[in-house]
Amino acid sequence: MENILKLLERDARLTNSQLAAMLGTDEETVAQEIKRLENDHVILGYKTLIDWEKTDKEVVTAIIEVRVTPQRGEGFEKVAERIYQFEEVESLYLMSGGFDLAVFIVGRTMREVALFVATKLAPVEGVASTATHFILKKYKESGVFFETEPEEQERGYLL
Amino acid sequence: MDYEKLLSRTAADIPPSGIRKFFDYLETMPDAISLGVGEPDYQTPWHIREAGIYSLTKGFTKYTGNAGLTELRREICRYLARRFDLDGYDWKSETIVTVGGSEAIDLALRALINPGDEVIVPEPSFVCYSPIARLAGGVPVAVATKAENRFKLTADELRAAITPRTKALVLPFPNNPTGAIMERGDLEAIAGVLRGTGIFVISDEIYAELTYGKRHVSIASLEGMRERTVVIGGFSKAYSMTGWRLGYAAGPEPLIKVMTKIHQYAIMCAPTTSQYAAIEAMRAGDEDIEAMREDYGYRRRYILKRFRDLGLDCFEAEGAFYVFPCIRSTGLSSEEFAEKLLVAEHVAVVPGNAFGASGEGFIRCCYAASIKNIDEALDRIGRFLDTRTKEE
Numbered sequence: 001m002e003n004i005l006k007l008l009e010r011d012a013r014l015t016n017s018q019l020a021a022m023l024g025t026d027e028e029t030v031a032q033e034i035k036r037l038e039n040d041h042v043i044l045g046y047k048t049l050i051d052w053e054k055t056d057k058e059v060v061t062a063i064i065e066v067r068v069t070p071q072r073g074e075g076f077e078k079v080a081e082r083i084y085q086f087e088e089v090e091s092l093y094l095m096s097g098g099f100d101l102a103v104f105i106v107g108r109t110m111r112e113v114a115l116f117v118a119t120k121l122a123p124v125e126g127v128a129s130t131a132t133h134f135i136l137k138k139y140k141e142s143g144v145f146f147e148t149e150p151e152e153q154e155r156g157y158l159l
Numbered sequence: 160m161d162y163e164k165l166l167s168r169t170a171a172d173i174p175p176s177g178i179r180k181f182f183d184y185l186e187t188m189p190d191a192i193s194l195g196v197g198e199p200d201y202q203t204p205w206h207i208r209e210a211g212i213y214s215l216t217k218g219f220t221k222y223t224g225n226a227g228l229t230e231l232r233r234e235i236c237r238y239l240a241r242r243f244d245l246d247g248y249d250w251k252s253e254t255i256v257t258v259g260g261s262e263a264i265d266l267a268l269r270a271l272i273n274p275g276d277e278v279i280v281p282e283p284s285f286v287c288y289s290p291i292a293r294l295a296g297g298v299p300v301a302v303a304t305k306a307e308n309r310f311k312l313t314a315d316e317l318r319a320a321i322t323p324r325t326k327a328l329v330l331p332f333p334n335n336p337t338g339a340i341m342e343r344g345d346l347e348a349i350a351g352v353l354r355g356t357g358i359f360v361i362s363d364e365i366y367a368e369l370t371y372g373k374r375h376v377s378i379a380s381l382e383g384m385r386e387r388t389v390v391i392g393g394f395s396k397a398y399s400m401t402g403w404r405l406g407y408a409a410g411p412e413p414l415i416k417v418m419t420k421i422h423q424y425a426i427m428c429a430p431t432t433s434q435y436a437a438i439e440a441m442r443a444g445d446e447d448i449e450a451m452r453e454d455y456g457y458r459r460r461y462i463l464k465r466f467r468d469l470g471l472d473c474f475e476a477e478g479a480f481y482v483f484p485c486i487r488s489t490g491l492s493s494e495e496f497a498e499k500l501l502v503a504e505h506v507a508v509v510p511g512n513a514f515g516a517s518g519e520g521f522i523r524c525c526y527a528a529s530i531k532n533i534d535e536a537l538d539r540i541g542r543f544l545d546t547r548t549k550e551e
Contacts, residue, residue: 007457011530018530021464022457157182157196159286159335159509 004033005042010143012046051138051146061090061106062113064121065099065131076100079126088116099131110134173290178513181501188505192536194524195507197335197481199399201527203436204447207398210439211432219431225423226415227256227407228434234441235392235407242445243367243377245390245409252412255419256429256437260365260393260406265291266418267361267389267408268327272297276326281312282515283483284331285363297326303517306485309474310339314348321352327359330378333366336514336523337483338476343376350381359414360388365406366479368397368448371456373477379409386411389418394433396479397448398440403433455480458526458533465537466524469544480527483511487520489547496522503546504539 003023007014016034020027037043052059068079076094083103084092091104103121107113114132122130138146163171178195185191202208226232232250239245248254257263264287268278274296280288282301289299302320304310317328330349332341341349353360360378367375379388393406408418422428440447459476466473466484473484486496493510500506511518526533 014530018461018534021461022530024460157178157185157193159176159178159197159513 004030005037008034008043008046012048049142049144053138053146058108059106060108060110060113061104061135062110062117063133063135064103064105064117065133066101066103066121067128067130068100068126069128071126074126079124082124082126083121086116086120088113088120169293169296173293176286176513178509181497181507181509184501185507191501191505191507192528192532192539193507194526194528194533194536195509197525197527198401199396199451199480199527200529201399201451203398203400203403204440204444206443207400207436207440207447211403211436214432214435219435221431223256223428223431223434225428226254226419227429228431228438231256231434231438231441232407234438235409238441239390239392239409243364243375244380245377245385248409249412253415254407254409255415255422256434257393257406257408257422258426258429259395259404260363260391261287262422262426262429263389263391263393263406263408263418264288264329264361264363266421267391267410267414268292268297269295269421270414270417271295271327271359271361273326275324277322277324278326279317279320279328280515281316281329281331281334283310283334283336283511283518283521284329284514285335286514288329288331298324300325301515301517303515304337304339305517306472306474306521310334310337310483311341311345312349313345314352317349317352321356321358325356325358327361328353329361329363331363333364333370333375333478335366335479336481336509336511336518337474337521338479338481340370340373340375340478341378342373343381346376346378346381350378350384353387354383358387360384361391362388363391365391365393366396367392369452369455369480370478371452371459375478389414394437394440398437398444399447399451400433400436400440403430403436405429405433405437455527458528458530461530462524462526462533462537465533469537469541471544480525482524482526483518483521484524485521489544493519493522500540500543504543506536506539506543 007019016027016030020030068076080092083089088105088107089103090106093102095102105113105116117130117132185193232254235254236248236250239248268291272295277298277300278292279300279302281304292299300320302316304312362378364377377390379385379390389408389410391408394400462482463473471484473482476482489496493512497508497510509523511521511523
């Protein structure tokens with residue numbers, strides 16, 4: 001059911017009974033369908049979007065462009081696997097264009113991230129070069145704006 | 160100054176909208192939830208806003224032609240053909256761009272009515288038709304649609320309202336406030352009554368894009384009806400552009416000509432910025448419409464289920480973004496219900512009788528709100544009903 005996925009992608013906290021009402025079906029059907037989607041790994045997990053800037057926790061995110069020297073018979077897969085196993089790596093994508101792998105690293109400080117790149121990422125066999133870009137400010141993520149305070153708007157209450 | 164003498168009798172005698180006081184009261188409640196206002200809760204899609212902004216940076220800040228930008232009127236004709244099988248309107252002589260659908264309704268009524276002409280207005284319906292008909296010197300004739308007919312206008316009801324003085328029929332479907340739609344068969348029956356008469360149809364199709372499961376059918380697309388129909392549409396509901404104030408009418412040349420003449424003297428032209436934004440909306444906005452409709456569809460099912468679970472009778476509204484539950488089982492009038500609910504639980508709904516006497520016993524709830532707000536509002540309505548049951 002594509003609709004369940006669309007609704008959950010936008011708001012994972014919708015209850016089965018809410019989903020059932022919205023889709024015009026019953027709770028049992030929704031529960032079964034979600035179970036199936038989880039078993040098939042179509043639904044991989046449920047997460048919360050957090051603006052850490054508004055908390056005391058220090059978080060820095062960096063995008064590392066990685067160029068890879070493909071190994072004979074291994075392609076990019078082996079290198080990617082060696083990289084994404086690190087806990088510090090939040091996301092990893094194979095890219096077209098000027099570099100090969102985009103690695104998203106989350107750490108407490110820039111130093112911590114830089115150290116990770118120097119000591120863990122760069123030495124991985126097959127990594128030819130890295131370029132680290134720190135994220136300075138997030139405006140939007142997964143379709144959600146970070147600045148959510150709408151400006152006060154004078155409006156009329158019309159029928 | 161004796162203002163009683165000064166003011167136009169017709170204008171002064173039109174009753175004010177009774178809703179104002181609700182919303183004034185509502186504004187004083189920070190925790191209030193409103194299912195009252197008939198307005199999309201989406202922002203205008205950015206590419207449309209951006210087109211408006213771009214027109215400003217280019218300096219397009221002058222009047223446009225009276226009837227609207229050529230490109231926009233061409234797009235309106237393409238749109239009507241693409242989405243509602245209304246083929247072959249001539250942009251030059253058969254369309255006009257107006258300040259909202261409301262102005263188009265005003266123009267059509269003023270262009271048609273001679274003193275004493277009767278205008279049939281199915282009710283419950285949007286509040287403007289009768290006052291405007293009166294201001295134009297006409298006599299509004301209310302026809303009550305019924306819950307047991309799913310608030311559709313039936314051929315018998317129409318026939319019974321027709322007199323030798325009948326000039327026009329307002330056809331407000333998909334309907335605000337009931338959410339009723341008229342399907343092809345329903346419209347054929349109405350057309351059957353009208354063909355061969357001199358009665359003209361003002362088809363207010365502002366909610367045409369918001370139907371769920373069934374595509375909207377315009378009465379103008381039926382055999383022989385185009386020559387006796389003006390189709391009124393707009394951008395407010397379809398593209399979430401209420402504040403841009405932009406609508407249009409498409410109809411027979413002689414009528415559009417007179418409507419344009421009134422518009423030319425009273426309004427000059429619709430807002431230029433809005434017209435540029437509207438061109439973008441019609442060229443690239445079909446997907447926005449689908450996305451919003453899909454979302455409204457979920458909310459519609461959700462609110463219907465919640466009302467029914469509360470034990471309130473609620474017919475399956477198939478259009479617009481309203482449900483119209485019956486509250487007679489509470490023993491309260493529509494106004495009492497709305498007022499007590501607002502005071503007790505800080506939830507705003509609109510009493511059905513605001514849309515005509517036949518709306519008594521119902522309340523209008525707009526589901527252009529987040530599921531979270533709909534949920535909270537219905538929890539509160541449930542609590543309100545429980546408390547009343549206990550008190551009894």
